[in-house]
Amino acid sequence: MELNPDLQEKKIFLIECLKRTYKGQYDAIQPLPYIKDRLYCVDKVFVEGGVEVCLAPELTPGTRGSWERLESYKSIYTDFRFKSKRRIIQGEPGYGKSTLTLQLAYDWCNDVSDSPMNNVEILILLRLRQLGSVKSLYRAIKSFLLFHEPRVSKHDIEKIIHSCSSVHIILDGYDEYPGRDSNDNDDVHRIIKMELFADFDVSLTTRYLPECLRKETKGAKLTGFDDKARDEYIRKAVVFNNDEAVAEIKQRLNENSILADLCQVPLIFVMSAHMVHDQRDLMKFKSVTQFFKHMIRCFYDHLKRKYYDNKSNKFYRHETGHHELEKIAFEGLNKTNQQLSWIKTRFHQRVGQELYDQYISIGILVEEDEVSDDSTGDNVLFTTMVRFYHKLFCEWYAAHHLATLVKNAHDLSDMLRFLDPFxxxxxxxxxxxxxxxxxxxxxxxxxxxxxxDKFAILCILEQTGDVNDIIDSVKELCSRDVDITESDSALLKLSTTQLLEIASKYHIPISCVWLIDCSPRVDESGLNLILQSGLSLSILSSLQKLGIFNISRRLTNEELAAILSYSSQCTSLKELEFDYYxxxxxxxxxxxxxxxxxxNVKVWNTTVHGEDRRLNLQTGQWQACDNYGNLPGEEGFHDTSYQYSLANFNQAMSN
Structure with missing residues (x-):
């Protein structure tokens, strides 16, 4: 559709204003929330973590699709197998969903030649948590992206967008969208379900996959930082290619083994890397509680140095006296649909002026404008909302209130009914x-x-900080087969892998680990087995048997060789089994x-036809073995072919 000269001029205004708005967003990346004057452009700190795509969809909530790792986030848009007008990008909190959208916005604004956004005429990036009751896309664009451009109206936006040859819409944070999972026929849901703008490319980021959208879109998943991504971030954003400083930060992070738990989350790793670099006296932590307590103390210490006399006890009082903040955080999480943002005026009234200003200055709380329910037509009103910098901070303060309630409670079942530990x-x-x-x-x-039970063991460790208190539980767990199944909850998988690594570190024999439908692969270092969920399993020196189960999963020679190499470093390993591969x-x-x-490690394979065979380590050939697992020529081998034929003859005669 051709635009008249007036609209053509407004289109230029619109694109210029969008680019100014996005620049203000992608130029304000803040790795440490308490250091307000240290802002980065997204392109200077963006590092690609793991990305996987679902080539065959999850048809129902408990079933698994076919997921495959991609080399780059760009492949989400360029891989022919993932061709679609609708894409969902999933990731847990802190895994970089919003940062990825800002990188895409940077690519578009700066005409990055190898970016999938390079040929897009107009890019629309909206943070869904800000939309409030806004149901119209055009109104949302005007309210949030063009609020400084009076020359372009909501109706102009509609005409301009429909005239474009290429439009890409990015809807960031569906899980925080006020209208999520509702039956409202708003523009967001109509767009996703291709009832609106069916010819436009649409990307949606979310923590979870909405039930109503499972069949409508292609799915990608951010799986966090592996060792390579962590190295790249330190080099790129912390010490700027200083090899000696990179090695020092890595060494200090590795000294804190408990940080491996949290550093899978890119946002937490980023804060940890900057903190390690800034503080030469970083203590060693025995629990994530210790680490988080230290992190909060760093937030306060920085502000004390900047604004207050260090001898003043005023800040310390506020650092420990946050009872109302604890209640607010707990109330937000203790609901069927969690509340993660609050109206500023009400929040402010509850915690008081002085404390509120401190939480904002420190970076624990963040303000953000949202369209008010009182808005009418073109008269757009905004409500200032407040939220925690990250959901982990909300859980930290809520935990203080939870501990108080639990200590005085007789029956926990009713009290905890809305709090899902998983x-x-x-x-x-x-x-x-x-x-x-x-x-x-x-x-x-x-x-x-x-x-x-496995999560409870980790909580015991959290409680005491002493591995000796959980050794007996870990020994009992590892004395039997330990299963890690892809359909398990993320928490169960994480708890299991962490307990196995504790067992290995303390030389506790691990009888057998089964990886079921996990499609493991070995990372570039050769030291970690990466599961489909993105979790990693490091070398388990006390592991005696490793079993991997995937129906009809194919492995190339290179993939198989990598798994053999990883397994060979598990120095107690006696058996390696591939079932139905x-x-x-x-x-x-x-x-x-x-x-x-x-x-003489025994390597087994049960084929898709149910035949058992063993790898001849001298020839590299798979061979049939007897009922005792012996190969021809091995001591104790019994040829079972006669027994089988006799059994078949007797069966035929009886029939």
């Missing part, structure tokens, strides 16, 4: 670490939940680790 794992871990008495009650409660008919002998041969 969604709020740090809320429970923090509460156990903050108060030993409350921790005991919570741990007993968790043990009674399906899959809660489709494997190469033979393996190059050079790909078989020499340690497998010297230790």
């Amino acid at each position: 969604d709020l794992q740090y809320l429970f871990r923090f509460a156990c670490g903050l108060d030993p008495d409350a921790g005991k009650k919570l741990i007993n409660h968790l043990k009674g939940l399906p899959g809660g 489709v494997l190469p008919d033979a393996i190059p002998v050079g790909s078989i680790p020499s340690s497998f041969k010297s230790r």
Whole structure:
């Protein structure tokens, strides 16, 4: 559609204004929330974490699709197998969904040649949590992206957008959208379901996959930072290619093994890396509660140095006296639909002027404008909302109130009915670490939940900070087969991998680990087995048997060789089993680790037809074995072919 000269001029205004708005957003990346004057352009700090795409969709909530790792976020838009007008990008809180959208906005504004946004005529990026009751896309664009451009009206926006040859809409944060999962026929839902702008490309970021959208879109998933991404971030954003400083930061982070738990989350890793670089006396932590307490103290210490006399106890009083903030955080999480933002005036009234100003100055709280419900037509009114810098901070303060309530409660079931530990794992871990008495009650409660026993063990560690207190539980767990199934909750998988690594570190024998439908692959370092969920399993020196189950999953020679190499570093390993995998008919002998041969590690494969065979470590051939697992030529081998034929003959005669 051709525009008249007046609208053509307004189109130029619109594009210029969009670019100014996005520049104000992508130039304000703040790795440490308490250092307001240290802002970065997104392109200077953006590092690609893991990205996977779902090539076959999840048809129902418990089933798994077919996921495959991509080399780059750009492949979400360029890989022909992922071709679609609708894409969902999933990721847990802090995994970089919003940062990715800002990188895409940077690419568009700066005409980055190899970016999928390069040929897009107009890019619309909206943060859904700000929309409030706004149901119209055009009104949202005018209210949030063009509020400084009086020359372009809501109706002009509609005409201009429909005239464009290429429009890409990015809707950031569906899980925080006020109208999420409702039956309202607003523009957001109509766009996603292709009832509106069916010819436009649309990307939606969210923490979870909405049930109503499972069949409508292609899915991608951010899986966090691996070792390579962490190295790149330190080099790029913290020490600027100083190899010696990179090595020092990595060493200091590795000294704190408990940080491995939190550093899977890119946002937490980023804060940790900057804190380690800034503080030469970083202590060692035995629990995530200790680490988070230290982080909050750093926030306050920075502000004390900047604004207050260090001898004043005024700040310390506020640092520890945050009871109302604890209640607000707990009330927000203790609901069927969690509340993660509040109207500023009400929040301010509850905590008081002085404390509110401190929380904002420190960076624990963040203000953001949202369209008010009182808006009418073109008369757009805004309400200032306040939220925690990250959901982990909300869980931290809520944990203080939870510990107080639990300590005085007789029945926890009713009190905790809205608090899902598999969604709020740090809320429970923090509460156990903050108060030993409350921790005991919570741990007993968790043990009674399906899959809660493993999480309870981690909470015991959180409570005491002493591995000796959980050694007996870890030994009992590892004495039997340990399953990690892809359909398990994220918390259950995380708890299991962490307990296995504790067992390995303390030389506790691990009888057998089964990875079921996890499609593991080995990372570039060769030291970690990356599961489909993005979790990693480091070298387990005390592991005796590793079993991997995937129906009809194919492995190339290179993939199989990488798994063999990883497994060979598990120095206690006696057996490696691939169940129902489709494997190469033979393996190059050079790909078989020499340690497998010297230790005579048995490598098994049950084929998709149910046939059992074993790898001949000398020839690289798969061979049938007898009922005892022996290969021809091995001592004790019994040829079972006669037994099978006799059994078949007797069966035929009886019929």
